[in-house]
Amino acid sequence: MFTDKINLALKIAAKAHQGQNRKGTDIPYISHPVAVGMIISQYTNDEATIVAGILHDILEDVNPAVYSEADMRRDFGDEITDIVKDVSEPKTAGQPKLPWKERKESYLNRLGNSYYIEAYIVATADKIHNLTDILKDYDQFGDEIWQRFNASKWDILWYYRAVFSLIRNEPVPIELKHHLATLIEELGGVVTINPYD
Incomplete structure (x- = not known):
């Protein structure tokens, strides 16, 4: 299902993530938001959820001079922007990045307080794709x-x-x-292979 809004999200995400690669690889970053959108589309036809999945890393990973929260609100409205914010690590312009654990705790707090079931669906699809890549790369490297x-x-x-x-x-699809x-269980098995690490 490719609507005008989904096509616009793909265009904006491709431009916003231009030059970025997946962590530790030469794979263009755009592959991740596209995969998240595709995973979501297997479970729902809801346009807002699919669009939020495609846009989910922009507010967190893209310089606001390239594409900002205000741009997203203008192009996609408040609901989609709020869903994206609920699945983004908070960041403050001009401030150094917080340590990893603090960023993740902030993310968990923000997601845990979301009013949008769509945010939980986007977060689930995002984590599925990230874990799939981690486990695939673990098998290789x-x-x-x-x-x-x-x-x-x-x-x-x-x-x-x-x-x-x-x-x-x-109420995320079962x-x-x-x-x-299943992926988290597999990750647990990988992490505990050598308990002396």
């Missing part, structure tokens, strides 16, 4: 993939489990929750 992150593999496991604990009781739970 082994423990060296953990060097890409500003956190230990134990902290990464904690974070995904914490996200799931927020999503578990929300198949989507099950998919995420």
